[in-house]
Amino acid sequence: MSNRILLFFMVGSWLQFPTGSVYLERDQSLKIPEGWYHVGRVATNESITLTFALRQQHVDKLENLVEQVSDPWSPLYGHYLSLAEVSNLIRPSLESVVKVRMWLEKHGVQDCDTVQSEDFLQCQTQASTAERLLPGTQFHRYAKGEQRVIRSSSPYSLNSEVAPHIDFVGGVHRFPKQRKLLNREKAEFHLGVTPSVLRERYNLSKSDIGSHPNNSQACAQFLEQYFHPSDLSEFMHLFGGSFEHRSVVDHVIGQQGGGRAGLEASLDVEYIMSTGANISTSVFSNPGRHESQEPFLDWMLLLSNTSKIPWVHTISYGDDEDSLSTAYMQRINVEFMKAASRGLTILFASGDDGAGCREIAKDKDTFRPSFPASSPYVTTVGGTSFKNPFQVTYEVTDYISGGGFSNSFAMPQYQANAVSQYLQLVKLPPESYFNRSGRAYPDVAALSDNYWVVTNMIPIPWVSGTSASTPVFGGVIALINDYRLQKGLSPLGFLNPALYSLKGTGLYDVTDGCHLSCIDDIVLGQGFCAAPGWDPVSGWGTPNFPELLKALLH
Numbered sequence: 001m002s003n004r005i006l007l008f009f010m011v012g013s014w015l016q017f018p019t020g021s022v023y024l025e026r027d028q029s030l031k032i033p034e035g036w037y038h039v040g041r042v043a044t045n046e047s048i049t050l051t052f053a054l055r056q057q058h059v060d061k062l063e064n065l066v067e068q069v070s071d072p073w074s075p076l077y078g079h080y081l082s083l084a085e086v087s088n089l090i091r092p093s094l095e096s097v098v099k100v101r102m103w104l105e106k107h108g109v110q111d112c113d114t115v116q117s118e119d120f121l122q123c124q125t126q127a128s129t130a131e132r133l134l135p136g137t138q139f140h141r142y143a144k145g146e147q148r149v150i151r152s153s154s155p156y157s158l159n160s161e162v163a164p165h166i167d168f169v170g171g172v173h174r175f176p177k178q179r180k181l182l183n184r185e186k187a188e189f190h191l192g193v194t195p196s197v198l199r200e201r202y203n204l205s206k207s208d209i210g211s212h213p214n215n216s217q218a219c220a221q222f223l224e225q226y227f228h229p230s231d232l233s234e235f236m237h238l239f240g241g242s243f244e245h246r247s248v249v250d251h252v253i254g255q256q257g258g259g260r261a262g263l264e265a266s267l268d269v270e271y272i273m274s275t276g277a278n279i280s281t282s283v284f285s286n287p288g289r290h291e292s293q294e295p296f297l298d299w300m301l302l303l304s305n306t307s308k309i310p311w312v313h314t315i316s317y318g319d320d321e322d323s324l325s326t327a328y329m330q331r332i333n334v335e336f337m338k339a340a341s342r343g344l345t346i347l348f349a350s351g352d353d354g355a356g357c358r359e360i361a362k363d364k365d366t367f368r369p370s371f372p373a374s375s376p377y378v379t380t381v382g383g384t385s386f387k388n389p390f391q392v393t394y395e396v397t398d399y400i401s402g403g404g405f406s407n408s409f410a411m412p413q414y415q416a417n418a419v420s421q422y423l424q425l426v427k428l429p430p431e432s433y434f435n436r437s438g439r440a441y442p443d444v445a446a447l448s449d450n451y452w453v454v455t456n457m458i459p460i461p462w463v464s465g466t467s468a469s470t471p472v473f474g475g476v477i478a479l480i481n482d483y484r485l486q487k488g489l490s491p492l493g494f495l496n497p498a499l500y501s502l503k504g505t506g507l508y509d510v511t512d513g514c515h516l517s518c519i520d521d522i523v524l525g526q527g528f529c530a531a532p533g534w535d536p537v538s539g540w541g542t543p544n545f546p547e548l549l550k551a552l553l554h
Contacts, residue, residue, distance in 0.1 A: 021135055022163030023155055025173065025325035030153055032142065033175050039141040042150055044128035050109070051301070052121040054092035054100060055165045059334055062090055066340045066377070070494040072501055072554075078490030080343035083307045087117035090338065096165040103162045107133055115305040117338075134158065134169060142175070149175060168327045170294045176222070177319045191390055192461055193451045194239045195274035198472055200392050201447070203545045209244050210279030210478065212485040216310035217478035218282040219272050219471055222295040222317060225262030227269040227283065228456070235270045235454040245277045253302055254285035264316060266455040267463060268471050272314055275475025279482065282310050300335050309344065311481050311491040314381075314474035316349040316467035318370040321408050322358060329371055329408050336377035340494035345481075347474045347495075348373050349466035350382045350442040351402025354515035355434070355527030355536075365518040367404050367434045367527065373441050374406035379495045380441040381470040382538050383448025384510055395542055396530075397513030398448045402466060403528060403536040406438035414497045415440060418534040426531045429523050443496055445510060445538040446472040476543045480552050492552060499540065503533075506548030510538035 032038075068076040081089070097118065104112065104123060112123040131137050137152040152172050157163075191197065198204070221227065229248065236247040249269060265283075273281050284302055286295035296317055303309065321329070339346055356368030373380045383398035405411075411419060419440045446469035453463045481491040492498065510530050515537045517527030528536045 021157035022160050023136070023157045024163065024166065025168045025327055026155065028155075028168075028173050028325035028328070029323040030155065030173060031323075032153060033177070036142045036144045036149075036175060039143050039148070042127050042139045042141055044126065046127040048125050048127055048130050050123045050125060050130065050133070051170070051297070052100060052123070053167060053331065054096045054119050054121060055167070056090040056119050056334060057093055058089050059337075062086075062334070062337050062341060065089075066337050066494060067497070069343070070340060070497045072498045078343070078493065080490065080493060081341045083116060083305075083342065086338050086341055090334075091118050092165070099162055100165055103159065109133075115301070116307075117304060120301055120304065134172065137172060147176075151175060167331045168325055170297050170328070174294055174319075174324070174328075176295060191386070191392070191450075193447050193449065193468075195271070196239065196242050197392055198275060198447065199243065202476065202543045204275070204479075206243050208479055208545060209277040210482045212482045215478065215482045215485055216280045216282065217272055217276045217312040217314075217474060218284060218310035219268040219314045219474070220284040220286060220299050220317070221262065221265040221268065222286050222299070225265040226256055226285065227265040228261040231261050231266050231454045231457060232269055232273070234457055235266075236274070238454065238459060239452065240274055240277075243277050246273060246279075246281070249273075249283050250280045251282040252285055253282060253306070254298070256283075256285050261455045263453060263455050263460070263463065264467055267451065267453045267468055268314065268316060270453060271451070271468060272471035272475045272478075275472045276312070276478035277475070279475075279478050280310075284313075300332065303339060303344075304335055309342075311343065312345045312347070312474050312478045314347045314471045316465075316470055318349065318351050318373050318402075320356070320358070321369045321371045321374060321406065324371060326408060329375075332372060333375050333377060333409070336372070336375055340377050343491050343493040345474075345477050345492055345495050346378045347470055347477070348375075348378050348380050349402070349470040350380045352383075352400040352465045353402055354400060355404045355429075355517035356402070357518035363520075365520050365522075366432065367429070367517055369404045369406050369438070370402055371406075371408070373402060374409055374439050376409050376412040376439045376496075377494060379443050379499070380539070381466060381473045382442035382445035383466045383469045384445050384538055384542055385447070385449040387512070389450075395447065395508065395510050397510055397515060397537045398464070399513065399515050400465065401442070401445065401448065401515050401537050403442050403515060403539075405434045405436060405440050405536065407435050409439040411437055411439050412496070414500045415534070418500055418503070421533055422531055422535055425533075426529060426535075429517070429527065433518070433523065440536050442536070442539040443499060444473055444507065444540055444542070445469060446542050473543065476545060476548070479545070480549050483549060483553055487553065489553075498552060502540075502551050504540050506544055506551040507541035508544050509533065509541045510535075513537065
């Protein structure tokens, strides 16, 4: 077992306390998640990697730039920045860099590496030093099955001189959360979802495959979830015979482990590569082997420091908004803005808990939004099922499809009209259950029910979840990018402004069904319901490829 600890320091919001220390992330949940148990205190000499994200400059300018390069009606649409240009825009001030480095050196921390944008700083030290750097922390080891993490269950503070230059410290409180795919074993016969079924439903022809040499797509795998090349090859042999495709991942960024393949990782790779067929594909591998790592933050670091990077990324990862600090979510949101300014399309699964549910008082519930699905700077993908399980026919909502309204982010302007129409059109749950002025999600959807997946050389049926719909929609966007690149146009980049301007053009509207929520005497387990146009269960609907291509090929 590794004895390394990885902490992430990021910059921004802070609260001053009279002791002379500044406590960060006071709204971060300190609750030990269900299933984890305490093992013991860590040794003082354990090796630690601290990752500091320094306070960025000109975030307001970055936000404005993202709006311009993502708006189809803007003269700057598609004029994306390079990594160097983004770095020059948001690079921390010299004061921030000097103060943080002097503070570290004062504690004997000198073995540090930086990134191109200089807003992250990675340093090596020991556990005892980490606790001196972060007064209030006491690092303990926790376990869940075979997984081990090191976290502090007490809040932390920073020296008041350095605190204004730091947003938050990762690897201190947040436990890794992994979405589990559903396996809906059916007693009756079911058609099942395969690449040929998806291509038939979404009108992808045999010729709808990638061909441009500069096109690319990617997915991410977390927490010792790995795909196996042999599984991918077998999947394409079984299910890819009707269209030209690739059977090999071109690039694995990060550590690719051995052992048994993970169902989640297998699903992601097999369906982004069979939908976005014949397109160069990368896999970002973030195993979280070091006990204090936050694999999602590892992925963000790679994204923020790689100059040549795939245009489309699909991620099946999420956490409850109320379990995360505001500072953390705000900073991650800026990282998504950085990606958008570079022309990247980031798609997240909306989750498999419907509207979610949280008990906020005795006999009082509220819906529970998920992050990063609720970020205004990602495209969130919900889930659907076939109305008739025996036919490739029209879709209804999948009752697990995550969706709702953020309690942390305001509704972005690009979706205000669409959401307003929905709120006026349908019968809604009581307003005490959701924030009607929050960022609403999902944005789109795809089939999420009863997929065939090959993992450990075994074809497995009945795999379900928005972890399936997300790589499918990502592959569709990668194909549209291919056609755009062939015409000399830019990739689509941050999709939502263009998507909402289409008002449903190129998408099959899903109008039938509701998703689940709190099982109480008021909402009786029902969340929101689908409706004509946008809705918080299926977004704008599922792709009709020829029409969506036509609408976005300009």
